[in-house]
Amino acid sequence: MLxxxxxxYSKNSNDIIKGISMKFEEEKVYGIVGNNGVGKSTIGYIxxxxxxxxxNDGKIFLDDNDITDLxxxxxxxxxxxxxxQEPARFEGITVKNYLTLNKKMNxxxxxxALNLVNLDPDKYLNRLVDKKLSGGERKKVELxxxxxxxxxxxxxxxxxxxxxxxxLDMIVGVMDYLKNKGTTLIVITHRKEIARKCEYSYLICxxxxxxxxxxxxxxxxxxxxxxTCGHINYAEEA
Amino acid sequence: MDIVKGYxxxxxxxxxxxxxxxxxxxxxxxxxxxxxxxGNKVVGLNSVKGMYINSKVRNDGLxxxxxxxxxxxxxxxxxxxxxxxxxxxxxxxLKFNYNIxxxxxxxxxxxxxxxxxxxxxxxxxxxxxxxxxxxVVYEDEHFHDENGGVFVETITKMKVDENAYFASKFYETxxxxxxxxxxxxxxxxxxxxVNLESKIYGQKDDIIDIKEVLRLNGENSSGIxxxxxxxxxxxxxxxINEAYGNAPYARGHIECNEIVKGSNVSVSTIPxxxxxxxxxxLTHEASVGRIKxxxxxxxxxxxxxxxxxxxxxxNGLLS
Numbered sequence: 001m002l003x004x005x006x007x008x009y010s011k012n013s014n015d016i017i018k019g020i021s022m023k024f025e026e027e028k029v030y031g032i033v034g035n036n037g038v039g040k041s042t043i044g045y046i047x048x049x050x051x052x053x054x055x056n057d058g059k060i061f062l063d064d065n066d067i068t069d070l071x072x073x074x075x076x077x078x079x080x081x082x083x084x085q086e087p088a089r090f091e092g093i094t095v096k097n098y099l100t101l102n103k104k105m106n107x108x109x110x111x112x113a114l115n116l117v118n119l120d121p122d123k124y125l126n127r128l129v130d131k132k133l134s135g136g137e138r139k140k141v142e143l144x145x146x147x148x149x150x151x152x153x154x155x156x157x158x159x160x161x162x163x164x165x166x167x168l169d170m171i172v173g174v175m176d177y178l179k180n181k182g183t184t185l186i187v188i189t190h191r192k193e194i195a196r197k198c199e200y201s202y203l204i205c206x207x208x209x210x211x212x213x214x215x216x217x218x219x220x221x222x223x224x225x226x227x228t229c230g231h232i233n234y235a236e237e238a
Numbered sequence: 239m240d241i242v243k244g245y246x247x248x249x250x251x252x253x254x255x256x257x258x259x260x261x262x263x264x265x266x267x268x269x270x271x272x273x274x275x276x277g278n279k280v281v282g283l284n285s286v287k288g289m290y291i292n293s294k295v296r297n298d299g300l301x302x303x304x305x306x307x308x309x310x311x312x313x314x315x316x317x318x319x320x321x322x323x324x325x326x327x328x329x330x331x332l333k334f335n336y337n338i339x340x341x342x343x344x345x346x347x348x349x350x351x352x353x354x355x356x357x358x359x360x361x362x363x364x365x366x367x368x369x370x371x372x373x374v375v376y377e378d379e380h381f382h383d384e385n386g387g388v389f390v391e392t393i394t395k396m397k398v399d400e401n402a403y404f405a406s407k408f409y410e411t412x413x414x415x416x417x418x419x420x421x422x423x424x425x426x427x428x429x430x431x432v433n434l435e436s437k438i439y440g441q442k443d444d445i446i447d448i449k450e451v452l453r454l455n456g457e458n459s460s461g462i463x464x465x466x467x468x469x470x471x472x473x474x475x476x477x478i479n480e481a482y483g484n485a486p487y488a489r490g491h492i493e494c495n496e497i498v499k500g501s502n503v504s505v506s507t508i509p510x511x512x513x514x515x516x517x518x519x520l521t522h523e524a525s526v527g528r529i530k531x532x533x534x535x536x537x538x539x540x541x542x543x544x545x546x547x548x549x550x551x552x553n554g555l556l557s
Contacts, residue, residue: 050535071538084536
């Protein structure tokens with residue numbers, strides 16, 4: 001189990017995350033929902049351990065082991081991965097090199113991952129992961145990369161952003177595929193079609209868990225209430 | 239292949255070093271056009287149909303090589319230009335003149351094999367004319383000694399005529415640089431297109447100077463000049479990219495990326511854009527700094543260490 005205990009994080013004198021606690025049990029699909037700027041992505045970056053997201057207080061536990069001070073690499077080696085909202089571009093690196101990280105890998109497995117994200121391996125394996133790929137293509141390559149990592153916990157930061165609306169079914173299909181393979185999904189989203197695929201969700205507002213529970217109920221509450229609630233959120237501007 | 243009598247041993251030594259560094263066996267292939275220079279001697283020459291090579295060595299040691307390619311010639315296999323130096327110290331001065339006709343299609347693969355020297359000044363001056371509608375690619379790869387004793391100066395002036403295309407790749411990424419000064423000055427006529435790319439990996443106290451100039455003199459001409467330098471340790475690197483938009487609808491883009499690793503590195507870049515015609519359009523991009531944090535962290539989130547991630551990124555940039 002992955003567990004956040006009373007996490008606090010501030011930046012530029014703004015308290016972004018104000019004492020959040022969450023639990024992510026194995027092989028389940030969790031949603032982190034809320035409006036823009038409430039701190040959803042920040043929670044994902046804190047779990048992954050990105051350099052600008054060192055917590056001010058609180059602990060992160062993986063199977064009861066404290067991982068709060070571990071590096072990104074150490075967390076990745078323990079099975080935590082991140083689907084980036086806007087994945088970085090790399091010059092001179094082919095899709096194949098990026099997916100394998102220059103390690104030996106079964107080509108059939110790579111092709112299967114690309115097919116799962118609706119990219120034709122014949123067309124994409126030798127393309128470069130640089131700015132010539134569209135945002136949607138780059139995001140799909142990142143999704144294929146996450147599939148190949150076979151993580152225990154995958155943080156999916158806005159998995160549908162930058163991807164055409166016709167590909168929503170593909171994302172949902174990949175979520176099902178990963179769940180069936182035993183990956184716990186932590187899905188950061190404000191899209192109800194994706195949030196409804198989650199089993200349990202946390203509604204974030206103003207850096208706190210405002211509500212948690214069965215996803216459909218959380219989504220229903222979010223749709224009815226959150227656009228007009230008037231809470232002040234800092235994460236986006238920080 | 240015509241190996242010049244008396245120079246068989248030097249020819250074989252150079253070809254052996256080349257093959258070891260590149261795994262390319264084509265230098266001994268009789269159907270491949272080649273020019274092989276060792277020190278101040280031409281030790282091997284091979285031409286193909288439509289291509290004429292003349293070489294002359296002056297009393298002062300200057301090696302002059304004229305390459306002429308007839309109109310409408312298509313050379314399907316790359317032409318190899320191999321310059322090497324097998325003594326420990328000295329100076330190598332080369333002057334190439336290329337006269338490439340119209341409707342020609344050719345690719346040159348140039349290699350400088352300077353792995354055995356302790357102290358060498360290698361100076362190469364080239365002039366190239368590319369005729370109308372021709373398509374010319376020039377790839378230049380250098381292999382230097384690991385003690386930094388090589389000083390390479392390569393000065394190229396070119397004219398690319400109407401509708402012609404020229405692409406150049408200059409790579410010094412596999413061995414120590416020593417000191418290098420690359421100057422490329424290109425004039426483009428109507429509808430001509432040029433793509434210049436240079437990639438250099440500086441280590442220890444290497445000194446790198448690059449100057450690339452695009453003179454977009456022809457209507458609808460277009461050029462891109464991209465320089466990538468990975469500077470480590472105490473490397474000093476200075477890059478100047480210039481583009482002049484002198485004709486209607488001329489388009490130029492210059493780009494310099496210098497990635498640094500090491501507290502004693504000193505790098506700089508100067509882009510120069512000058513438009514002399516209101517319908518010309520020039521752009522530039524430049525970046526100097528460490529490897530981007532989002533790139534590093536993306537790879538670290540897949541389990542690579544910071545050093546492994548940096549190596550992966552740099553290998554891509556310099557590939």
